[in-house]
Amino acid sequence: xxxxxxxxxxxxxxxxxxxxxxxxxxxxxPLDRLLLxxxxxxMAYGVCMGFYAxxxxxxxxxAQWLAVTAKVPCxxxxxxxxxxxxxxxxxxxxxxxxTLAAVFELVVGSVAVNVAVLxxxxxxxxxxxxxxxxxxxxxxxxxxxxLLSGMLGFGFMLRTLGRMxxxxxxxxxxxxxxxxHDSLAETECPPEGSEEPSTPVKARLVEEPxxxxxxxxxxxxxxxxxxFACWMMVSTLVCAQMAxxxxxxxxxxxxxFQWFCARESNFFAAVWEAFRTxxx
Amino acid sequence: xxxxxxxxxxxxxCRQTAQSRPARAVxxxxxxxxxxxxxxxxxxxxxxxxIGGQRLWQAIYSALKVPLLLVGTSLIAWPSFFVLNTLAGxxxxxxxxxxxxxxxxxxxxxxxxxxxxxxxVWYASSSDYGDALRFNGVMFAIxxxxxxxxxxxxxxxxxxxxxxxxxxxxxxxxxYVFVAIQMAxxxxxxxxxxxxPVEFLRREKWGNAYLVVVRLIYExxxx
Numbered sequence: 308x309x310x311x312x313x314x315x316x317x318x319x320x321x322x323x324x325x326x327x328x329x330x331x332x333x334x335x336x337p338l339d340r341l342l343l344x345x346x347x348x349x350m351a352y353g354v355c356m357g358f359y360a361x362x363x364x365x366x367x368x369x370a371q372w373l374a375v376t377a378k379v380p381c382x383x384x385x386x387x388x389x390x391x392x393x394x395x396x397x398x399x400x401x402x403x404x405x406t407l408a409a410v411f412e413l414v415v416g417s418v419a420v421n422v423a424v425l426x427x428x429x430x431x432x433x434x435x436x437x438x439x440x441x442x443x444x445x446x447x448x449x450x451x452x453x454l455l456s457g458m459l460g461f462g463f464m465l466r467t468l469g470r471m472x473x474x475x476x477x478x479x480x481x482x483x484x485x486x487x488h489d490s491l492a493e494t495e496c497p498p499e500g501s502e503e504p505s506t507p508v509k510a511r512l513v514e515e516p517x518x519x520x521x522x523x524x525x526x527x528x529x530x531x532x533x534x535f536a537c538w539m540m541v542s543t544l545v546c547a548q549m550a551x552x553x554x555x556x557x558x559x560x561x562x563x564f565q566w567f568c569a570r571e572s573n574f575f576a577a578v579w580e581a582f583r584t585x586x587x
Numbered sequence: 588x589x590x591x592x593x594x595x596x597x598x599x600x601c602r603q604t605a606q607s608r609p610a611r612a613v614x615x616x617x618x619x620x621x622x623x624x625x626x627x628x629x630x631x632x633x634x635x636x637x638i639g640g641q642r643l644w645q646a647i648y649s650a651l652k653v654p655l656l657l658v659g660t661s662l663i664a665w666p667s668f669f670v671l672n673t674l675a676g677x678x679x680x681x682x683x684x685x686x687x688x689x690x691x692x693x694x695x696x697x698x699x700x701x702x703x704x705x706x707x708v709w710y711a712s713s714s715d716y717g718d719a720l721r722f723n724g725v726m727f728a729i730x731x732x733x734x735x736x737x738x739x740x741x742x743x744x745x746x747x748x749x750x751x752x753x754x755x756x757x758x759x760x761x762x763y764v765f766v767a768i769q770m771a772x773x774x775x776x777x778x779x780x781x782x783x784p785v786e787f788l789r790r791e792k793w794g795n796a797y798l799v800v801v802r803l804i805y806e807x808x809x810x
Contacts, residue, residue, distance in 0.1 A: 316673070319670065319673040319674055320673055320676070320678055321674075321676055420674065423670055424667070424670055424671070424674070426666075426670075427666040427667040427669065427670035427671075428666075428667045429666070430662075430663045430664075430666055430667075431663055431664065431667065431762070431765070431766055434663050434766065434769070434770070435769060435795075438769060438772075438773040438795070439769075439794070439795040439798075440794065440795075441794075441795050441798055444795055444797070444798055459671075459674060463674070585798065585801065586801065586802075586805050
């Protein structure tokens, strides 16, 4: 198994982001190999997306196929470059203890999950691209696939964020003891310096395996979570607009190949137009 | 021959997941079942206009296309199912889940083959092409329901072990149906109009099954 594939597999399984793995507030993800995995997965999806141009009536448009294979990785990396600085700054502004490296690891990990799901849906997109001539249908199918994979990527991010910013077991144990010192028997609390949390704390930290399930009982820092939630919305909008800037991805069958289109309209107007055309 | 019947019986009674044979051997035998029984029904399905002359080719084409429909759909939907299972933390059960999926497909093919004699009787009783299409639609619907029944039975064990498999069960059905409808549309004609030339795939544009349905609904609502 290739190292990049093995690391991506560990992220997907949730092993790379489990409580054991991120005890230091960092995930310790191998960023170079994950970035390589992101590049390869996005290129794979680009190839699948390019089937629409490759199996067009009147012969394949090889240049469009190559263009989309290059553009899908660009879409993700450029969106990351544009949105990451603001995420880190606002994360720091609200007083989060996540460092720059930790935030970057989290973002790369969630993008890796996103593109893995995207690439796994590639064969379905390729099949419909080969068998369908309708441009609006393929456009909407791709938007739907990007949306679904993005939602799963964000789900992964929220869950992993919960693990990273959750109070450490010893802190919870100490907090519990402090609050119960006057009213409960002191013997229930762990001795000072003990790393072993009390039984109720352990129960709260029981997690489900996998990477998009629920982590029960975690206390999320509301402000950090709000920053990340806002960032998710912003990065979705940026990604959509970036896709519009980098268009054409599929290439309209009625138009000759071009690397980029002129600046006009916007992503959402185009999606609505495709939806309207589909029904007409 | 006795082994074959035992194997069919095991699939229909959902005993595959309990047996001790290696997973690879079980999967291969199920794929063999899908191909064999799919071909049986496909050959019958394509014999609507008889099997003389060029019409023999329609029976052969249909015999190839039914297994292609079942196996091709599974292959296309399988990668996303794999990643979603991994993400949900169910990778440890994935071989069993795949075995359950293939058992359901094999069951579907067996049910189809068992309905083939009914199709022959129908073809012998009616020469209307539209009726033949509708009859085959009903046969496929029955086989699909039986396949889903089997899948639910195979998945019951998995769901008892981990309730998250229930979500994966519905996700698989969604993916499978989404791809299968288009695959069936692309691979048509299965029955073959006796008045039209025999062909493996329609020469006209492939089109899109969903667009046809959306337009039909739109036209029914607007006009």
